[in-house]
Structures are given as C-alpha cells and as structure tokens.
Amino acid sequence: MQLLLEKVESQILASGGKRSRSRSAVIAQFFRCGRHVSVEELTRLVKKRSPAVGSVTVYRTMKLLLRLGYVNEVDFGEGVTRYESNMSSHHDHLVCKSCGVVTEFIDSRIEELQSEVAHKHEFRPLTHRLDIYGYCRKCDSERDVPEMSV
Amino acid sequence: MQLLLEKVESQILASGGKRSRSRSAVIAQFFRCGRHVSVEELTRLVKKRSPAVGSVTVYRTMKLLLRLGYVNEVDFGEGVTRYESNMSSHHDHLVCKSCGVVTEFIDSRIEELQSEVAHKHEFRPLTHRLDIYGYCRKCDSERDVPEMSV
DNA sequence: CTTGATCATGAAATTCATTTTCATGATAGC
DNA sequence: GCTATCATGAAAATGAATTTCATGATCAAG
Structure with a gap:
C-alpha cells in the first residue's frame, strides 16, 4: 500500500507533477476504501483526516489517476461518476x-x-x-x- | 407510423394527458429519425418543421414516452442521455x-x-x-x- | 359554441455534477 | 534561500436536465 503510493507519486514526479499532502491523502484514501467510490463519498472520507482538502482537489486527483492509468471511471446511471481501481483485471x-x-x-x-x-x-x-x-x-x-x- | 402516433396519443389521453401540436411533432420526429438520438439533436430536427418548439418540451416529451414505455434511455458516456425506441426487442x-x-x-x-x-x-x-x-x-x-x- | 377546469408550453430561473479561473501557497532543483 | 512551476481552495463558470410561472391550448359538459 505504501509501496503503491510511492509508485504513483514517483510517476507523478516523472510526468512533471509535484508531491503534495492533499494529493497523497486522496490517493491513499482511494486505495484504502472499497471500489466504486464517487467523488462526493471520497471527499467526505478524506475530510475526516484532512478537513482542509476540498472536493475540487479530489476531482483533479481522480482525473490525474485516470490519466496515469490507475483507475477507471464507471457510471451506473445515477448521474455521478464512480471510480474503481484499475489494479485488478477487467471485470x-x-x-x-x-x-x-x-x-x-x-x-x-x-x-x-x-x-x-x-x-x-x-x-x-x-x-x-x-x-x-x-x-x-x-x-x-x-x-x-x-x-x-x- | 401514423397508427403508432395515434396509439401513443390515445394512451396519453387515457392517462390524463392532452393532445398538443408540439408533442405530436416531437413524437413523430422521434419515430421518424434513427435510433439513439439526444435531446439536442432531436430538438434541432423538430425545429426545422416547428420552429416554436423548445428543448424543454422535447425533454418533457421524451420523459413522457419513457413513462409510457415507448423508449429507453441509453448513455454511452458522452455526458448526454440518448433515447432509443423500445418497440424492437432488447439488444x-x-x-x-x-x-x-x-x-x-x-x-x-x-x-x-x-x-x-x-x-x-x-x-x-x-x-x-x-x-x-x-x-x-x-x-x-x-x-x-x-x-x-x- | 361557450365556458371552465386542467393540462401543455416556452422562457427564464434553478439544480447539480463537474470544470475553470485566479490569487495564493507549497515544492523541487539549483 | 531563490525562483520557476505546480497545486490548492474558493468562487465563478459550464452544461445537461428540471422546475417555476404566467400564458396558451385542449377537452368535456352544458
């Protein structure tokens, strides 16, 4: 888990990004909690530990993980986008x-x-x-x- | 086609609705054009013959057809809802x-x-x-x- | 055919998820 | 430590879809 976080962060570094507290908190919380989270749910979870983190950062971080290939966007027709880890194979x-x-x-x-x-x-x-x-x-x-x- | 329109309209009557020009125009145009139309596309098509019809009426009419079971909502992840006729069987x-x-x-x-x-x-x-x-x-x-x- | 109750309409306002803007704060690399 | 660059949060903007509201159309009963 810690290894995974480091791997993601080094890939962010390699692609011209920088490290940040908020981002690490979002990424760690995402991989910690179950699958198919919405941004709203994830924001709520992150805020428990890091109240300063806003939903905008969660939106941005999930799009970043999407670009890096760590997550998929899924949509069950509820009007919100959910994210699932792309670590496991297709299902x-x-x-x-x-x-x-x-x-x-x-x-x-x-x-x-x-x-x-x-x-x-x-x-x-x-x-x-x-x-x-x-x-x-x-x-x-x-x-x-x-x-x-x- | 004309028969289909009449059937739909009589069902609207039966469920407490009323006939209207705009609505007939939307319904006829929907069944006339191909499948998987978005509201925006359908509005554009309807406006060619009936310029006064606004997109709100198209939205409302499609929801009506949905309630009556004539259409399905489909979503290909583009951020817009598309409608397909429910006349043909599942696919x-x-x-x-x-x-x-x-x-x-x-x-x-x-x-x-x-x-x-x-x-x-x-x-x-x-x-x-x-x-x-x-x-x-x-x-x-x-x-x-x-x-x-x- | 007129009336009256009810439904339908379009424009504008509203909602809600998401994205963008912008001024400020944090980070990496020198 | 400096400085260019990236990241942040709040607020504003966007865009699809819905609701509001005053007005217009339709139906059924006289």
Missing part, C-alpha cells in the same frame, strides 16, 4: 438497484462471445461494459411482500 | 469511438450466460447493459496510418 458488474452494492464478476465465455460477435460485425473491439442490474439476495428476499403493480 | 450495442455509429446486436448465448452468472451469485437480474466500444470497419481502416503515441 463486469452486478449492481443491486435497492442497496447499491456492486459485485464484480468475470466470465471468460462471455468475453469470448463478445469478441466473436464484434468480429462478425467487422468491428474492432477495444473495451466494453457489461452491467447487470437487479436485486441481490438480501434485497430480493425483503421484496417478497407483493407490491401494488403500476 | 446490445457496438459503439464506434470514432464516428459514433451505433450497431445493435443480440446474441442469445451471451444472454443465457448472463442469467447463469447472475444466478450463480444469487442475484436476480432485471435488466442489463452491454456496450462494446471500438472502431467500425470504416474508421478502423482509416486509422491504419500510425499516429504519434501520446
């Missing part, structure tokens, strides 16, 4: 519409079929996004009570 | 990062594997979104000339 998402919990998965058969479909359409695939929306087990069981249909 | 997207052309596809094997993965995670899937980003054949061949890497 897809199961998003619970009730509690918001995001589970990651990867299925090589799906990946292969995607390539196949793309090439069938003479399309060169670079990236993709597969998000499945529904209810996790916990929220699904809580919904057992039938609702008035619309 | 996924191949999005060209160069020219923006969107090709639809459906692969039942991928659909099945998605259900399988979801259930393996005790997750009840409701909807999903699979967008593959890359280059269509035309844009890919134009990119053959190597570029300066960044």
Whole structure:
C-alpha cells in the first residue's frame, strides 16, 4: 500500500507533477476504501483526516489517476461518476438497484462471445461494459411482500 | 407510423394527458429519425418543421414516452442521455469511438450466460447493459496510418 | 359554441455534477 | 534561500436536465 503510493507519486514526479499532502491523502484514501467510490463519498472520507482538502482537489486527483492509468471511471446511471481501481483485471458488474452494492464478476465465455460477435460485425473491439442490474439476495428476499403493480 | 402516433396519443389521453401540436411533432420526429438520438439533436430536427418548439418540451416529451414505455434511455458516456425506441426487442450495442455509429446486436448465448452468472451469485437480474466500444470497419481502416503515441 | 377546469408550453430561473479561473501557497532543483 | 512551476481552495463558470410561472391550448359538459 505504501509501496503503491510511492509508485504513483514517483510517476507523478516523472510526468512533471509535484508531491503534495492533499494529493497523497486522496490517493491513499482511494486505495484504502472499497471500489466504486464517487467523488462526493471520497471527499467526505478524506475530510475526516484532512478537513482542509476540498472536493475540487479530489476531482483533479481522480482525473490525474485516470490519466496515469490507475483507475477507471464507471457510471451506473445515477448521474455521478464512480471510480474503481484499475489494479485488478477487467471485470463486469452486478449492481443491486435497492442497496447499491456492486459485485464484480468475470466470465471468460462471455468475453469470448463478445469478441466473436464484434468480429462478425467487422468491428474492432477495444473495451466494453457489461452491467447487470437487479436485486441481490438480501434485497430480493425483503421484496417478497407483493407490491401494488403500476 | 401514423397508427403508432395515434396509439401513443390515445394512451396519453387515457392517462390524463392532452393532445398538443408540439408533442405530436416531437413524437413523430422521434419515430421518424434513427435510433439513439439526444435531446439536442432531436430538438434541432423538430425545429426545422416547428420552429416554436423548445428543448424543454422535447425533454418533457421524451420523459413522457419513457413513462409510457415507448423508449429507453441509453448513455454511452458522452455526458448526454440518448433515447432509443423500445418497440424492437432488447439488444446490445457496438459503439464506434470514432464516428459514433451505433450497431445493435443480440446474441442469445451471451444472454443465457448472463442469467447463469447472475444466478450463480444469487442475484436476480432485471435488466442489463452491454456496450462494446471500438472502431467500425470504416474508421478502423482509416486509422491504419500510425499516429504519434501520446 | 361557450365556458371552465386542467393540462401543455416556452422562457427564464434553478439544480447539480463537474470544470475553470485566479490569487495564493507549497515544492523541487539549483 | 531563490525562483520557476505546480497545486490548492474558493468562487465563478459550464452544461445537461428540471422546475417555476404566467400564458396558451385542449377537452368535456352544458
């Protein structure tokens, strides 16, 4: 973790940037907390330890990590951008519409079929996004009570 | 087409709404033009025939069609919401990062594997979104000339 | 066909996430 | 320590989408 932070900072140095307290705090907090954080959530967490850090710096730091390739931007249609670490390999998402919990998965058969479909359409695939929306087990069981249909 | 418009309007009537020139113009234009239109694009098209119609009405009309189940909102990470007709059945997207052309596809094997993965995670899937980003054949061949890497 | 209640409209104002501006503070390298 | 350059936070700006509000259109009932 400390090693990771140093690696990121040295890469910032190498690309013409400088070290800074606020930035280190944001980066460390990001890698410390779970995945799929929004800027607002991350700002709140950072402010606990470093109250002076504003959300603008968090925005800027996440864009910096994006440029350096350490994070991905993800968007589950909530109107906010979320960030996930790019350290782990590619994966897809199961998003619970009730509690918001995001589970990651990867299925090589799906990946292969995607390539196949793309090439069938003479399309060169670079990236993709597969998000499945529904209810996790916990929220699904809580919904057992039938609702008035619309 | 005319039948579709009448069907939509009668459903609006049934749900307590009223008929209006502007609204008909927006709805007709939406079904007339291709898929995956943004509000800005649609407004521009509507204004050609009905210059008085403002974008607010287009926004409102698309939300209305969404409530009535005639359209889906899609988002390809451009910062704008696009609308597609919900008349055709579910499909996924191949999005060209160069020219923006969107090709639809459906692969039942991928659909099945998605259900399988979801259930393996005790997750009840409701909807999903699979967008593959890359280059269509035309844009890919134009990119053959190597570029300066960044 | 007139009336009256209700819905729809456009312009302007508002919201909200994100980005930019700008004056000031911190850092690296000499 | 100096100095050029980068980073910062507050406030302003942006841009998509929504709401407000006064006015116009539409429908159903007389």
